[in-house]
Amino acid sequence: MKFKALISIMDVLVITATLVLPPHSSGQGSSQRIEIVAKRFDYTPNDVTLKKGVPVLLVLTSKDVEHGLKVPGLNILLKVKKGESKELALTPSQAGTFTGQCAVFCGNGHGSMKMTFHVTE
Amino acid sequence: MHPSIPIALVGAAFLVCGCKVSKPGVLETRVVVATKHHIIVGNKSQTNPLPYNQDNLIAGKEAFGHYCVACHGLDGQGTGVPFAAAMSPPMPSLASPEVQTYTDGQLKWVIDNGIWPSGMPASKGILNDDEIWSIVIYLRHLPSAGSLGEPEMYSH
Numbered sequence: 001m002k003f004k005a006l007i008s009i010m011d012v013l014v015i016t017a018t019l020v021l022p023p024h025s026s027g028q029g030s031s032q033r034i035e036i037v038a039k040r041f042d043y044t045p046n047d048v049t050l051k052k053g054v055p056v057l058l059v060l061t062s063k064d065v066e067h068g069l070k071v072p073g074l075n076i077l078l079k080v081k082k083g084e085s086k087e088l089a090l091t092p093s094q095a096g097t098f099t100g101q102c103a104v105f106c107g108n109g110h111g112s113m114k115m116t117f118h119v120t121e
Numbered sequence: 122m123h124p125s126i127p128i129a130l131v132g133a134a135f136l137v138c139g140c141k142v143s144k145p146g147v148l149e150t151r152v153v154v155a156t157k158h159h160i161i162v163g164n165k166s167q168t169n170p171l172p173y174n175q176d177n178l179i180a181g182k183e184a185f186g187h188y189c190v191a192c193h194g195l196d197g198q199g200t201g202v203p204f205a206a207a208m209s210p211p212m213p214s215l216a217s218p219e220v221q222t223y224t225d226g227q228l229k230w231v232i233d234n235g236i237w238p239s240g241m242p243a244s245k246g247i248l249n250d251d252e253i254w255s256i257v258i259y260l261r262h263l264p265s266a267g268s269l270g271e272p273e274m275y276s277h
Contacts, residue, residue: 101249105187111249 031057031089038067038080038102041109049118052095061085067113068103074117079104092119142209153210154219157236158227167226171254173261181259184252188244190272197263201271210239216263228257 034056037044050056060069060078068079073096080086102113145153171177186195192202197215199205205212213219223231232253235243244253 101251105184105248108247111244111246111252114249 031055033057033059035059035061036069036115037061037063038069038113039063040065040107041102041113043069043100043113043115046115047118048115049120050092052092052119052121055089055091058088058090059085060088065106066104067106069100069115070103071098071100071117073098074100074119076100077103092117095119095121142207145210158222161236162223162227162230164226164230165224167224167229169225169229169254169257171251171258173258177255177258178262180252181255181257184248185256185259188248189256191274192240195269195272196266197260198266200267200269201275203275208240212240214266215260216266220260225257225261228260229253232256 032054034048034050036048036058038060039062058069058076058078060067060080062080062082062084064082066079066081068077070077073094074090074092076088076090078086078088096119098117098119100115100117102110106113185193185197189197192205192212193215194200194202194205199212199214215221220228231241232248233243233245235241248256
C-alpha cells in the first residue's frame with residue numbers, strides 16, 4: 001500500500017515537473033538551434049533575431065556550391081561545401097544589427113549574397 | 122559611278138581597319154591615361170576603411186585569386202596570361218605607375234564600375250565591398266612579377 005502511494009506521489013511530481021519546468025534541450029547545453037540554408041545567391045532565412053547573452057547553435061547548410069557566412073561583428077566565420085552542414089555555437093555579447101555575407105566566392109551574385117542578424121537586449 | 126560610293130568604300134575600309142587590334146601610340150596612351158586619372162575615374166578622396174594587416178592582405182590575395190587572375194595573373198602583372206600582351210587597349214601591369222598612382226578610392230571605383238572600352242568589367246555585386254577593399258590592399262602590396270607562377274587554368 002505504502003509502495004503504491006509512493007508511486008502515485010512520484011507520478012504527480014513527474015507530471016508537475018513536465019508541465020511547469022521549461023523543456024530540456026539536448027546538444028550544446030541549452031542552445032537554441034538556428035538552421036540557415038545557403039544557395040546561389042541567398043540565405044534562408046535571411047533575417048535572424050538573437051538575444052544578447054543567450055547561446056545559440058548556428059547550422060549552415062549549402063544546397064549547391066561551396067558557400068560561407070562571415071559576420072565580423074559576431075565573430076562568425078563558416079565555410080561549407082556543397083550538400084554539407086557546419087555548426088557554430090555562439091553567445092552574442094552585444095546588441096545591434098549585423099550584416100553577414102558569403103565568405104566563399106560562389107559566382108556572379110556572390111557580392112550581393114547577404115543576410116542580417118538582429119541581436120536584442 | 123555615284124561620287125558618294127568611293128567615299129563610302131573608303132569609310133568602310135577605315136572602319137574595318139580601325140577595328141583591328143593594334144598598339145596605341147605614345148600620344149594616345151598619354152591622353153587616355155590622363156583622361157582616366159583626372160576625368161573618368163571618380164571616388165578620388167575615399168580612403169580604404171580596412172587597415173593594412175596580414176589578415177586583410179591574405180583576404181585580398183584570396184579574393185583576387187578567385188576572380189581577377191584570369192586576366193591579371195596571380196601577381197597582378199599578367200604572368201602566365203596568354204592574351205595579356207595582345208589586348209587593345211593594352212592591359213597595364215597592376216604594379217605599374219599608371220595603376221599605382223590611382224588613389225585607393227579610385228582603385229575601388231575601377232573595380233566597382235570597370236573601365237570602358239578597356240575590357241575591365243564592373244564587379245559590383247559580384248564581389249562585396251570588403252572583398253574589393255581587401256583587393257585594393259593586395260594591389261598595394263603585390264608580389265614580384267612571376268613569383269607566384271601562372272594561373273592554374275592556363276597550365277592544363
